[in-house]
Amino acid sequence: MRYHTPATFENASAIAAAASGVTRFLAGGTDVLVQMRADIVTPDDLIDIKHISGVKDIVQEDDKCWSIGAAVAGAELTAHKGLCADWPGVIEGMGLVGSTQVQGRATLIGNLCNGSPAADSVPGLAAAGAEVSVVGPKGTRQVKVEDIPAGPGKTTLAKGEVISGIYLPPRGKGGGDAYLRFIPRTEMDIAVVGCAVNLRVEGDTITEARVVLGAVAPTIVVVEDAAKALIGSTLDDKALVALAAAASAACRPINDKRGTIEFRKDVAGVLARRAAKIAYDRARGAK
Amino acid sequence: MPLDTKTTGFKYIGTRPDRPDGIDKVTGKARYGADAYAPGMLHGVMVRSPHAHARIKKIDATKALALKGVKAVVTRADFPTGLEGEDWNIQENCMAGEVALYDGHAVAAVAATSLLLAREAAKLIEVEYEVLPHVTDVDEAMKPGAPAIRAGAADYSVPEGLHPNVMRYIEYGHGDLEAGFAAADLVMENTYKTEATHQGYIEPHACLAQLGSDGKGEMWVCTQGHWFIRRMSAAVLGIDVANLRVTPSEIGGGFGGKTTVFIEPVALALSRKAGKPVKMVMTRSEVLRATGPTSSSSIDVKMGMKKDGTMTAAKVTMRMQGGAFPMAPIDSALDCAFSCYNIPAVHHEGYDVLANRPKQAAYRAPGSPMAAFATESLVDEMCRALGLDPLKTRLKNASREGTKASFGPTFPRIGLVETLEAAIAHPHYAAPLGTNQGRGVASGYWMNWGGETSVSAALGEDGSVTVSVGTPDIGGSRASMALMAAEALGIPYENVRVNVVDTGSLGVNEPTHGSRATYATGLATIEAVKQISSKLCQRAADKWGIPAEAVIWEDGCAKPSGPNAGEFPPLTIGELAAEMGSTGGPISGHFEATPSGHGGSFGTHIVDVEVDPETGHTSVLRYTVVQDAGKAIHPAYVEGQFQGGAAQGIGWALNEEYIYGADGRLQNTVFLDYRIPVASDLPMIDTVIVEVPNPGHPYGVRGVGETGITPPLPAVANAVHAAAGVRLRSLPMSPPRILAAIKAKG
Amino acid sequence: MVKVHLWSGLRRFTDGADVVELEAKTVGEMMKALVEAHPGLDPVIKAGVSVSVDGKLIARGLHEQVSDDSEVFLLRQLKGG
Amino acid sequence: MTQIHVTTTVNGDEVDFLADPRETLLDCLRDKLGMTGAKEGCGTGDCGACSVTVDGRLVCSCLVLGVEAQGKTIETVEGMAEGEKLHPLQRKFIEHAALQCGICTPGILVAAKALLAQNPDPAEEEVRYWLAGNLCRCTGYDKIIRAVLDAAAEMREGV
Known part of the structure; x- marks a missing residue:
């Protein structure tokens, strides 16, 4: 295995593009090292992006958009007051990934690129409308977060492409988001179901909403019908029932060691309701 | 065994002093199984079956052995044949013979100069399998048509007509069951199932083994009982127990799971073949796949009760799979089923069943x-x-x-x-x-449980005492032994040092299992140090010129037993110990027993x-x-x-x-x-x-x-x-x- | 005569009896007498049993005394974790 | 396989070693530097027995490559005591019988120290969640939590 420490994303991309064997990018390493240890993946080239300048930065741009470097660890996000105030749902999703120790290393982009449908940070990012910038042999492109996962362990990134940063839109007025997941214990599990809700209110009425489910299909699911159930409502019981039904209906889960199809469908609806209430309270508190 | 029982008026018993190994364990100095290194040491890695049940048709290690730095590969062919009973079971479990019996069953092992190299070599060992039908559920394994895992291996107890996967059958009880149920106001019967669990100790199995072609060897290993490891390893390899010296490391949890061998005989075999020490450390996945989880069970219970709550009769039928080997703990399970209650009529029935799972090991109250x-x-x-x-x-x-x-x-x-x-x-x-x-x-x-127990205690020249025990300290037992020795001798807790010693330093000890260490090793410790105090009484008596019977041991001193014995100032343990070389020689105590009053x-x-x-x-x-x-x-x-x-x-x-x-x-x-x-x-x-x-x-x-x-x-x-x-x-x-x-x- | 209680699964080796009366002064003598009286029990005892005398488990103490009024049970061997 | 020369600071001492890039920081600490205080319980970041800090950040050393330690500052359980003076956490763990087998203890001590560095007065629930990645199979955590809370109280008084 060759270990590379490129100084720019363009170099990182070039190394990956030229590589003939298995290539992995290394940021937090909390997935790559586990896969190496379990003999699932033994890269021929491991490209450590942490020597690239700016990868540890969290910056709020002039337009109030947040730019987060590719190697910013979960613990660094959680400690960032401004980011937590704007996007609490995104940050609580990331904060649920692994233990305190894992939080010391794991990154948003790593969680995204690992391609797990159960990745805790991804529904929140997608609900927030986050985008990533992808550096590749053909230059740089902006991609919506929900367009990156392609199925368990797979992404839409082409050979030689690497994500250099993530961008959260300006929070704006009356916004609130939340992420909840279900696990059998209280910590240290992979989500059996995850649900992120991001919404905006005017007065008590929801004007915009995005609902995204995790761990109930090969990729995260952006549930349009669930958003429709919320928009225009004051999160009354009728809206909550419709929301839960839409969330459950959007699930295309499997039976596996972590849960059953029926359980995932049921709990997706429950979590959607609960997350919507938190997001709604946050949005009204923030107005 | 006459015991001088004391249940009140303790000076040290019941206090909470710092454990003697505390500082080592909070500073990272304590040495556990994987913390040992030897000059010239190789690393051993196991090759495991990916199939639940498969005939091993061919093992080809040519490519692995061609790697520079790979020093030995062993398969079952490197172990002796002709073992019987549980020895055969253990050998078969440590290294599969003709058939891999569960997912994770070891089929070969390799030793190389680095762990990375050994892992690489293990991947290059080619094993050709013929996959066989398998069964993992206990109820399924008893049904007609379930694949027979080892036909003809059932013992005397199994009635005819049961599936060949049933290895043992147990039935006992007393009282008139029918009358009991008839006398009840309510009779209920249900079936309960439990899935297999693992002891989940945080320290994976680890050992550092050395074995010469002369059959003499040494091993450092994390285990609950190193005499068990010695006996089992020697049996699996066909060597004499006395030639194998086993030293226990500190142990990172066991809960019953570290009372048997898995990698130890294999590391010894690799060492013998390579002529160098071999270290083997399991990964967590190996621990879960291929050590000894509990049985899974399926249990029917029926009970009769009167309106006032009086139990009138009870019946239990227990089916347990213990993996692809006999000895699921149906016996103790049945004995514990109704042990809490005084029921006039009880009946127990149990089936010990094979399934394509790892060989169960003890887990806390099996x-x-x-x-x-x-x-x-x-x-x-x-x-x-x-x-x-x-x-x-x-x-x-x-x-x-x-x-x-x-x-x-x-x-x-x-x-x-x-x-x-x-x-x-x-x-x-x-x-x-x-x-x-x-x-x-x-x-x-x-x-x-009581179990085989040997303890030695030796008096130091300054009156401090060293106690040598053979039960590894998993949860503070050194402190408990030191408290009991201090109490029995009347000397401060700090003046007792308890060491867990190797198999070459003490008679046979069963493991720290069966909730026996504080009971049995404690009992033996008390009896061993009492031999010291009685010898010290003799020395004092000699000094005073009175009979030994006229001297008592109290508060760490020899004293005349009363006015009739004469007026002598007490002699402390320190004073007596300082002179022991000139009053009759070194003083120690030793006690061995299989105590049964647990x-x-x-x-x-x-x-x-x-x-x-x-x-x-x-x-x-x-x-x-x-x-x-x-x-x-x-x-x-x-x-x-x-x-x-x-x-x-x-x-x-x-x-x-x-x-x-x-x-x-x-x-x-x-x-x-x-x-x-x-x-x-x-x-x-x-x-x-x-x-x-x-x-x-x-x-x-x-x-x-x-x-x-x-x-x-x-x-x-x-x-x-x-x-x-x-x-x-x-x-x-x-x-x-x-x-x-x-x-x-x- | 010492009365030895067997578990009922052993009855087929003892002509249906689950209590066997024997002449014995120690656990060792009792085990010997048991096999002499009922040779079918030999593999059972060789495979390992425990003996309970007056509620106390005698693991392998063949010299332990038994008397005519002792309560003696042959039990399956158990080990803990 | 090419080995890479790594220079790093462990418990205040500058050390160097040669690492295969596949080897973890845990492998390097244990096998190359002889520092066996950090333990491997899982190798997959699930048990926390290998906890160390890297530049002050709590991590599992089994999820860090040895080559990533270049130029970093690493603290392990071996660096907690000052000479013969135990850290209050170490002392409280012994006093409260917060360890049975002791295999998880080094990782828990390092993790608890990192917690108290950022929060000197944690509530019980905060301690439990912070330590959720440090598995202990012996104690049921009760005495561990008490020892951490007691050490925190003592350290606050000492300030």
């Missing part, structure tokens, strides 16, 4: 948690049906001194009644509960849970353990055993399980999916130490290590029923199962 889950769940269901208080009903039927035990003999002095009374009186039992919350109770029993330990637990009715998630809100310790030598470590047992039982009840796929492969081979309780899953665990002295120990000790894992399984199930109104009869009570039950109830 068999008892499964039995308790069935019986204590049923008792709770019957109390509900009859509107009875579950603790008072247990008290009404509780076994006590003089009760004919369900397994036959008459109980000596036991403490179940005292634990029930303490539980009833505990504020926890009367505390208010909120919405979706419920309380469960259950009792449990473990018979404990006495059983009963416990009663109370648990409050909250069940989320929308997700089936269970939170444990409050937990109280009440257990009889006989006499708590070091109460902090007794509490620790209670709390640890309860935590493991909670894990078993709620989330831990072996999950096999349709392909017979274990699906959850890492801690991420083998879900043991984490710190945020549990509340503080309150403890009440009941002390009903055990007449079989000089200070009244009963083993406490195992009983604590037994009541949580049914106690949590009973609490879930109280909270959510649903009865779960299969473990684990994972959220999908609880939610499905809630929805089915409507």
Whole structure:
């Protein structure tokens, strides 16, 4: 295995593009090292992006958009007051990934690129409308977060492409988001179901909403019908029932060691309701 | 064995001094299994079967051996043939012969100059398999048509007509069962199932082995019992036990799982072949796939009860798979099934069944948690049906001194009644509960064990004492031994040093298992140091010119036994020790026995849970353990055993399980999916130490290590029923199962 | 005569009896007499049993005394974790 | 396989070693530097027995490559005591009998120290969640939590 420490994303991309064997990018390493240890993946080239300048930065741009470097660890996000105030749902999703120790290393982009449908940070990012910038042999492109996962362990990134940063839109007025997941214990599990809700209110009425489910299909699911159930409502019981039904209906889960199809469908609806209430309270508190 | 029993007026017993190995263990200095290195050491890695059941057609190590730095490959061909009985089972389990019997079964091993190289070489060993049909569920394994895992291996006890996977059959009981059921106002019968769980010790198995072509060897190993490791390794390799010296490392948890061999004989075989020391350390996945989890079980229980709660008759049928080898713990499971109760008529039946799973090993009170889950769940269901208080009903039927035990003999002095009374009186039992919350109770029993024990004690020239024991210290036992030695000699705790010594330094010792260390090693320690004090009395008597019978040992001094013995100032242990070279030579004591007065330990637990009715998630809100310790030598470590047992039982009840796929492969081979309780899953665990002295120990000790894992399984199930109104009869009570039950109830 | 209680699974080796009366002064003598009286029990005892005398488990103490009024049970061998 | 020369600071001492890039920081600490205080319980970041801090940040050393340690500052359990003076956490763990087998203890001590560095007065629940990645199979956590809370109280008084 060759270990590379490129100084720019363009170099990182070039190394990956030229590589003939298995290539992995290394940021937090909390997935790559586990896969190496379990003999699932033994890269021929491991490209450590942490020597690239700016990868540890969290910056709020002039337009109030947040730019987060590719190697910013979960613990660094959680400690960032401004980011937590704007996007609490995104940050609580990331904060649920692994233990305190894992939080010391794991990154948003790593969680995204690992391609797990159960990745805790991804529904929140997608609900927030986050985008990533992808550096590749053909230059740089902006991609919506929900367009990156392609199925368990797979992404839409082409050979030689690497994500250099993530961008959260300006929070704006009356916004609130939340992420909840279900696990059998209280910590240290992979989500059996995850649900992120991001919404905006005017007065008590929801004007915009995005609902995204995790761990109930090969990729995260952006549930349009669930958003429709919320928009225009004051999160009354009728809206909550419709929301839960839409969330459950959007699930295309499997039976596996972590849960059953029926359980995932049921709990997706429950979590959607609960997350919507938190997001709604946050949005009204923030107005 | 006449014992000078003392149960009150202790000076050291019952105090909580710092453990002697504390500083080593909080500074990282303590050396565990994987912390040993030897000059020229190689690293060994196992090749394991990916199939649940497969004939091994060919093993080709050519490519592996061609790698520079690869020094040896071993297969079953490198082990002797002709072993019988359990020796053969152990050999077969350590290295598959003709057939791989479970996912993870070792089929070859390689040693190389680095771990990375050994891992690479292991991947290059080519094994050709013919996949065979497999079965992993105990009930399926007994059905006609299930693949026979080892035909013709059943023992004398199995009646004709049963599936060849049934290895042993047990049946016993007493009283008139039919009359008993007829006399009952309510008879209930249900089937309960428990899935296999793992001991989950945090330290994977590790050893550093050296074996010469002359059959002389040494081994450093994390184990609960190094004499067991010596005997089993020697048997598997066909060498003499005396030629193998085994030194125990500090041990990072065992709970029964480190009482047998897995990698040790293989590391020795690699070392013999390569001519160099070989270190082997399991990965976590290897630990889960290929060490010794518990049996899974399927249990039918029937009980008769009168309206006032009197139990009239009970019957249990237990089916357990212990992997692809016999000896699932049906015996102890059956013995524990009704041991808490005085029931006039009981009947027990048990089936020990093979399945394509790893060979089960002991896990904390082997068999008892499964039995308790069935019986204590049923008792709770019957109390509900009859509107009875579950603790008072247990008290009404509780076994006590003089009760004919369900397994036959008459109980000596036991403490179940005292634990029930303490539980009833505990504020926890009367505390208010909120919405979706419920309380469960259950009792449990473990018979404990004495076992082969040797202890030496030697007096130092300054009056301090070294005690050599053979039971590895897993949970503070050095402190307990030092307290008992200090008490017996009347010298300060700090003046006793307890060492866990190697197999070359002491007679045979069974492992730290069966809740026996504080009982048996403690008893032997007391008797060994008493030999020192009686020798010191002799020396004092010689000095004073009076008979030895006229000298007593008190507060660390030899004293004349009364005015008639003469007036002499006491001689301290230090004074006598300083002169021992010139008064008759070195002084030591030694005691060896297989003590059998261990006495059983009963416990009663109370648990409050909250069940989320929308997700089936269970939170444990409050937990109280009440257990009889006989006499708590070091109460902090007794509490620790209670709390640890309860935590493991909670894990078993709620989330831990072996999950096999349709392909017979274990699906959850890492801690991420083998879900043991984490710190945020549990509340503080309150403890009440009941002390009903055990007449079989000089200070009244009963083993406490195992009983604590037994009541949580049914106690949590009973609490879930109280909270959510649903009865779960299969473990684990994972959220999908609880939610499905809630929805089915409507 | 010492009365030895067997578990009922052993009855087919003892002509249906689950209590066997024997002349013995120690556990060792009792085991010997048991096999002499019922040779079918030999493999059972060789495979390992425990003996309970007056509620106390005698692991392997063949010299332990038994008397005519002792309560003696043959039990399956158990080990803990 | 090419080995890479790594220079790093462990418990205040500058050390160097040669690492295969596949080797973890845990492998390097244990096998190359002889520092066996950090333990491997799982190798997959699930048990926390290998906890160390890297530049003050709590991590599992099994999830860090040895080559990533270049130029970093690493603290392990071996660096907690000052000479013969134990850290209050170490002392409280012994006093409260917060360890039974002791294999998880080094990782828990390092993790608890990192917690108290950022929060000197944690509530019980905060301690439990912070330590959720440190598995202990012996104690049921009760005495561990008490020892951490007691050490925190003592350290606050000492300030």
